[in-house]
Amino acid sequence: MMHTVLLKSASTVIPNSQLLINIVRQRVRQLIRGHRPLIEAPPGMGFCDIALSEVIARKLTYEVAPGVKPDGSFAPIVTFPSVPSKKKAA
Numbered sequence: 001m002m003h004t005v006l007l008k009s010a011s012t013v014i015p016n017s018q019l020l021i022n023i024v025r026q027r028v029r030q031l032i033r034g035h036r037p038l039i040e041a042p043p044g045m046g047f048c049d050i051a052l053s054e055v056i057a058r059k060l061t062y063e064v065a066p067g068v069k070p071d072g073s074f075a076p077i078v079t080f081p082s083v084p085s086k087k088k089a090a
Helices: 004-013 017-032 047-056
Strands: none
Touching: 004 017, 004 047, 017 047
């Protein structure tokens, strides 16, 4: 079960909710597979709470993919000028 207090605190560290969800999702997968927590977690703490606590403690980082602006929008796609195709006459 995820605590809303942790979610609110984590959203101040990573304000983009879609990015926060993806970071927590990936980290929960790692924890389920047996990776150790990056923080000291009390016994019985859920994986999602551990992931959110790691975000709050700034133990998890991320890199923005090329073409993504800081506000989460995408840079315009640059199209190449059209080149007439040179087909051989049969």
